[in-house]
Amino acid sequence: MKAAAFDYHRPASVDAAVGLLAELGDEAKVLAGGQSLVPVMAMRLGRPEHIVDVNRVAELEGVSRSDGTLRVGALTRHRALERDELIAGAAPLLTRAAPYIGHFQIRNRGTLGGSLAHADPAAELPAVAVALDAGIEVRSARGTRRIPAGEFFVSAFMTALEPDELVTALHVPVWGPGSGFAVAELARRQGDFALAGAACGVQLRGGLITRAAVGLFGMGAVPVRARAAEQALTGASVGEVDLDGLARDAVAPLRPASDIHGSGAYRRRAGAHMISLALDRALAEAQGTREAGA
Amino acid sequence: MTELDVSLTVNGQRRLARVEPRKTLADLLRQDLGLTGTHLGCEHGVCGSCTVLVDGLAVRSCLMFGVQADGSEVTTVEGLAGDEPGSLGPLQRAFWETHGLQCGFCTPGFVVSVTAFLEECPDPDDEQIREALSGNLCRCTGYQGIIRGVRLAARLRREEQEARA
Numbered sequence: 218m219k220a221a222a223f224d225y226h227r228p229a230s231v232d233a234a235v236g237l238l239a240e241l242g243d244e245a246k247v248l249a250g251g252q253s254l255v256p257v258m259a260m261r262l263g264r265p266e267h268i269v270d271v272n273r274v275a276e277l278e279g280v281s282r283s284d285g286t287l288r289v290g291a292l293t294r295h296r297a298l299e300r301d302e303l304i305a306g307a308a309p310l311l312t313r314a315a316p317y318i319g320h321f322q323i324r325n326r327g328t329l330g331g332s333l334a335h336a337d338p339a340a341e342l343p344a345v346a347v348a349l350d351a352g353i354e355v356r357s358a359r360g361t362r363r364i365p366a367g368e369f370f371v372s373a374f375m376t377a378l379e380p381d382e383l384v385t386a387l388h389v390p391v392w393g394p395g396s397g398f399a400v401a402e403l404a405r406r407q408g409d410f411a412l413a414g415a416a417c418g419v420q421l422r423g424g425l426i427t428r429a430a431v432g433l434f435g436m437g438a439v440p441v442r443a444r445a446a447e448q449a450l451t452g453a454s455v456g457e458v459d460l461d462g463l464a465r466d467a468v469a470p471l472r473p474a475s476d477i478h479g480s481g482a483y484r485r486r487a488g489a490h491m492i493s494l495a496l497d498r499a500l501a502e503a504q505g506t507r508e509a510g511a
Numbered sequence: 512m513t514e515l516d517v518s519l520t521v522n523g524q525r526r527l528a529r530v531e532p533r534k535t536l537a538d539l540l541r542q543d544l545g546l547t548g549t550h551l552g553c554e555h556g557v558c559g560s561c562t563v564l565v566d567g568l569a570v571r572s573c574l575m576f577g578v579q580a581d582g583s584e585v586t587t588v589e590g591l592a593g594d595e596p597g598s599l600g601p602l603q604r605a606f607w608e609t610h611g612l613q614c615g616f617c618t619p620g621f622v623v624s625v626t627a628f629l630e631e632c633p634d635p636d637d638e639q640i641r642e643a644l645s646g647n648l649c650r651c652t653g654y655q656g657i658i659r660g661v662r663l664a665a666r667l668r669r670e671e672q673e674a675r676a
Contacts (some may be wrong), residue, residue, distance in 0.1 A: 218554035225515065225532030227577055248576075255574040256555035257534075268532065270579060276561025296568075322559065322624060325568040326575070408646040 220258035227270045229365040231356055234271050235383050239358035241267045243380040248272070249292060249331035252323050277330065277385060282307050286340065287389045291330025293474075296321070298329065308389040310349060310398040310416055314341040317400060320408040330384040335440070339410040344440035348416050348432025357381045363388065386445045392428070396420040397502030401495040402434075403487045405478065405507045406420040411435040412479050413488035417495040419450065421503045426458070431496070436473045436488045443467040446492065455500055464492035514525045517581045521546065521589030530577045537561040539577030540587060548588040552648070559647030560620040563587050569627035588619035591626055601671070602626060611660030613651035618646050625661050632648055635661070652663050 226245075228234040238245055246265035248254055249272065257263045266316055269278060277292035280303050287307040288297075298304060298315035305312045311329075316343055319333070332342040333353055339375045346353065346366035353364045355378060369377050378384065402414035420428035429450035431443035446467040450458060473484040512667075514529045523542060528543040540546045540563070552558035554573045559571040564586035591600045599607065602622055612618045621644070628635070628643040635643065640661045649657060 220533040220535075220576075222531065222533050224513070225576070228580075232526075240617070251574050251576075251579075252556060252571075255576070258533075259535075259555045259573070268576075321628070321643065322562055322569045322646045323556070323572055326570050352530075407642050441603060490607075 221261060221264035223258075223265055224267045225270065226267060227273055228318055229273055229391065231274055231276050231383065231385060232267055233356050234274055235356050235381065235455070237267070237269050238381045239382060239448075240470045241269075242310075245380075247334070247383060249334075250294065250327035250422065251331075252319065252327040253335045253337065256332075262469070265462055265497070277474045281306055282391065284427045285391050287391055289389065291328060291333075291384045295319075295324035295327045295329070295332075299324065304316070306348070306462050307391045310345050310400065310418055311389065313340070313398060313400045314345045314416055314448045317341050317402050317404075317411070317414070323408075328384040329387055333369070333387065334376060334378060334384050336370050336374050336376045337410075338438050339412075339414075339435040341402070341411070341416065341434060343370055344414065344432035344434035345400075346387060346389075346432075347432065347440040347442050348430040349389050350430075351390070353387060354383060355382040357383065361385070366440075367442060371503045373438040391418055392418060395422055395503055397499040397504070399495040399498035399502065401491040401498070403491060410478075413473070413484045414492050415488065415491040415495040417492070417499045419496065419499045419503050421455060421500075424454050424456070426453050426455060426500075429496075431467065431492060433467075433471075433488055436468065436471050436484060441471060443492065450496070455504065458496075458500075460493040460496050461489075464489040464496070467492055513576050516579055519580050519582065521585045522586055524528070524573060528577065532576055532578050534577045535573050536565075536575040536577045536580050536585070537572035538608035539580070540572060540585070546587050546589055550616055550619050552617065552620075558620070559624060560617050562620040562623040562647065564623060567627075567630075569624050579661075586623070586626075587619070588622050591622055601667055602629075602660075605667060606657070606660040609659035609663055610656040611652065612656070614647075616650045616670070617647060617651075621649070621657060629661070629665055633665060633672075635665060635670060637662075646669065 245267040248270045279290045293319045351366045398418045401414045402411045416432040418430040427449040431446045433441040468485045468489045473481045475481045550560040552560040556574045563572045
């Protein structure tokens with residue numbers, strides 16, 4: 218369980234990091250929190266020739282808000298997602314997803330950008346990004362571009378990132394007043410990979426749902442956006458939505474894989490339950506009836 | 512293969528090592544600095560035996576390369592012992608008294624993780640304790656003694672602080 222030898226690079230700026238990626242191409246791997254990459258290397262599932270460690274790139278840190286958008290630096294640790302007040306106020310779905318990621322020792326190291334770039338099908342943050350129509354800001358020596366989250370996740374562990382590109386930030390639209398957010402996840406034990414999970418947001422005005430976002434994880438090779446469910450919710454009045462029915466319809470077309478932890482059919486049923494649970498909590502929060510700390 | 516110089520503070524002492532970049536922080540501590548209290552169970556971030564504090568935060572030392580700890584302050588289980596040589600720290604004593612270990616292999620990781628946890632959450636309820644322990648595996652105890660150990664340690668810690676205040 219020892220990683221194969223590699224050359225170690227520790228750039229101090231984004232320019233230096235993307236310069237290295239431009240030069241080294243797909244022989245290089247970016248090391249952020251290392252909570253997924255290092256196990257992959259230890260098991261020799263990957264043996265990159267070059268490691269570009271971005272942990273000392275201060276530009277990748279920081280959270281800022283402007284023009285209805287929250288920008289969260291790629292090097293933001295999961296632990297900071299849990300605790301940052303600016304994030305909690307502007308994009309509570311990130312705050313609520315973070316505690317489900319691994320254990321606190323993992324969250325102390327793991328990063329937002331790393332989770333997005335790793336693109337684990339069971340991961341929470343990619344589903345949050347997809348549900349909220351977030352933009353993933355990436356840089357290379359060729360320039361900067363922003364990839365819509367819905368186009369970023371190509372397949373399990375595969376993204377639209379080019380080998381010379383570095384994830385630099387996530388841009389999350391800030392929802393207005395009357396909104397509520399919740400994550401629900403089924404895992405065998407605290408910190409285990411999700412069997413199925415849902416990340417949801419709703420916004421209300423005068424008892425009507427004016428906006429809905431439903432993102433699913435663990436339910437396919439990439440995070441799933443349950444658009445039919447969102448459409449069914451939008452315009453409906455809070456008291457009249459049939460969450461269980463809508464959740465069942467949302468998972469019906471999905472074909473999650475079977476593995477030793479659960480069959481595809483079980484994941485689908487669990488996923489439906491997670492959708493209705495998360496929506497129920499999000500609606501309660503939006504209505505202002507959610508108790509503090511609940 | 513190029514070796515790199517690493518300078519770090521371990522348990523309050525400045526230490527130097529020259530290591531291959533692929534060497535984990537856990538192996539650096541054990542092999543280069545002779546601190547074998549940090550144990551390696553799975554070497555891929557699952558078991559928690561190798562947990563150490565890096566700049567005050569509990570992390571898995573098998574998931575960090577030693578070169579990444581350059582300039583950092585690291586605390587290992589050796590740094591959590593009592594002041595007298597061979598004596599136990601308060602958390603270690605609590606584990607002893609509650610049978611919070613049997614074979615003891617996983618114990619360093621638990622002790623380090625719980626140290627960080629109680630720092631942030633000095634008066635935990637059982638659910639918080641269980642959640643905090645979820646990142647460390649123990650194959651002997653069935654965890655009940657460990658949970659009692661954390662409860663006792665939290666109480667001792669609070670009493671100690673109240674006595675000081």
